[in-house]
Amino acid sequence: MPELPEVETVRLGLADHAVHRRVTAVEVLHPRAVRRHPGGATDLESRLRGKAIEAARRRGKYLWLDTADASDDAALVVHLGMSGQMLISDAGAPDQKHLRIRATLDDGRELRFVDQRTFGGWHLDDHVADPYAAGGDGGELKVPESIAHIAPDPFESVFNRDAVAKRMRLRHNEVKRAILDQSLISGVGNIYADEALWRAKLHGARLTDGVPVKRLRELIDAATEVMAEALAVGGTSFDSLYVNVNGNSGYFERSLNAYGREGLPCRRCETPMVRESFMNRSSFSCPKCQRPGRKLA
DNA sequence: AATGGTTCCTGGACGC
């Protein structure tokens, strides 16, 4: 499941292999892979064709390529969803089983979007001034209009941990819901949320307005640390030819302390970890280290 | 207005 670290690995690969290339042809093989794009697959094919790729950017789990041609300078926005991959393939390489979109580049290679579960997709979008940019006068940074509601992630200079913790404290919902809310802090998905909660010794069902701001700051720091560690591993574990990624950065097998560990001993206190359903998702926690407290949702 | 629930999708794991 691609979360921030995996998406950043993809971005780095795109910076190496797609930036400074020009798109010469686009073929959408599955219409569902073009999401949130007015005009749909046909329009994306025609508008993306001919555009030069100038930069690869990311905010949270969203990725976008700044592009330009004579008519406009749209962003190609990419979300990997559950199972999306961005691959650089040689021309003539066999189509991947779940190949959804093929963009041919001017070096003869192809940028391919492969996505088994079709939760991800591409769309073209105009840029707007980043609403989170410091100063507030529009400023340097621009983001695609459709993701203007996505908050900065912890690795951006505009990210303000203390402000996020305060905003979180003002909410009336569960801590896990808050750390997963991309309009509050972006980049964290279900897996790293459980890891962060375990590190911060917080139960995800605690209500934010019942948790001291200090503990919320610790939670944000824990999420940042977990993702930083995954970034350090993920950035080095892929064949550079592939802009790859599908979650299996090697980090998962070795380093997870909470996610997927139902029945296994807590790595701090040996108590068997438990699994609970939360927000229609699985949550893993230590019943001793992470007390839900009185205020269960 | 803010919060919570529903929905999209496919294939691997699992039970009988």
Place this chain on the structure above:
DNA sequence: TGCGTCCAGGAACCAT
């Protein structure tokens, strides 16, 4: 062995 059922998850969308 084969078939059916459940489950995984991001985030837009809709309901309250």
